[in-house]
Amino acid sequence: EPEVTQTPSHQVTQMGQEVILRCVPISNHLYFYWYRQILGQKVEFLVSFYNNEISEKSEIFDDQFSVERPDGSNFTLKIRSTKLEDSAMYFCASSVGDSSNQPQHFGDGTRLSIL
Amino acid sequence: AQSVTQLDSQVPVFEEAPVELRCNYSSSVSVYLFWYVQYPNQGLQLLLKYLSGSTLVKGINGFEAEFNKSQTSFHLRKPSVHISDTAEYFCAVRRSGGFKTIFGAGTRLFVKA
Known part of the structure; x- marks a missing residue:
């Protein structure tokens, strides 16, 4: 069964540095998303992306964050000036298709540790 | 806005016993409902979904859930659990026409031998 793959599985970065998290969505899917889960807290929506544009974003997704689909297969989340x-x-x-009634398929996640 | 409440943070249960994980939601508009499972060090895997039609939906691994509009609930059930069902279970909701999935806080199911 096709999967969403994320790299790296664990990223350690110094505070203030920029980090790029990478994702390869399922090949025939058209909608892409990023969520985050702070340890011990809920999974929170960050952003959705369709047709090379952000379609919806949460209040968490401020100017520190950006997303990009640099080629036909990758989908990245960039975090600038990282904080603890x-x-x-x-x-x-x-x-795939109309996102409102299609389930979202998740990758295994990237654990980001800011030191 | 939508919200999801999972009433139990942890549910311990013996192997082969039945289990129910409770989920209530609130929304002023039509929503779609989902249950996801997260095994240790893995991502979120879809167990089942309610979009419309029959209020009893069956998913993978023998799980089922019943949508109750009047009680705004979507409880997850399994008649006989296995050790391998030990995981975190998340109830989630998405409004019709929306992109954002709202997750509950999760329920940790712990199956004991």
Whole structure:
């Protein structure tokens, strides 16, 4: 069964540095998402992306964050000037067709640790 | 806005016993409902979904859930659990036409031998 793959599985970064989290969505999917889960807290929506544009974003997704689909297969989340509170598990997801009634398929996540 | 409440943070149960994980949601608009499972060090795997139609939906691994609109609930059930069902279970909701999935806080199911 096709999967969403995320790399790296664990990223350790110094506070203030930039980090790029990478995702390869399922190949025929058209909608892409990032979520995060701070340790011990809920999974939170960050952003959705369709047709090379952000379609919806949460209040968490401020100017520190950006997303990009640099080629036909990758979907990235860039975090600039990382802070300690950015430490979390970041999940990429994708879905096919109309996203509102199609389930989102999640990757295994990237654990981001800011030191 | 939508919200999801999972009433139990942890549910311990013996192997082969039945289990129910409770989920209530609130929304002023039509929503779709989902249950996801997260095994240790893994991502979120879809167990089942309710979009429309029959209120009893069956998913993978023998799980089922019943949508109750009047009680705004979507409880997950399994008649006989296995050790391998030990995991975190998340109830989630998405409004019709929306992109954002709202997750509950999760329920940790611990199956004991």
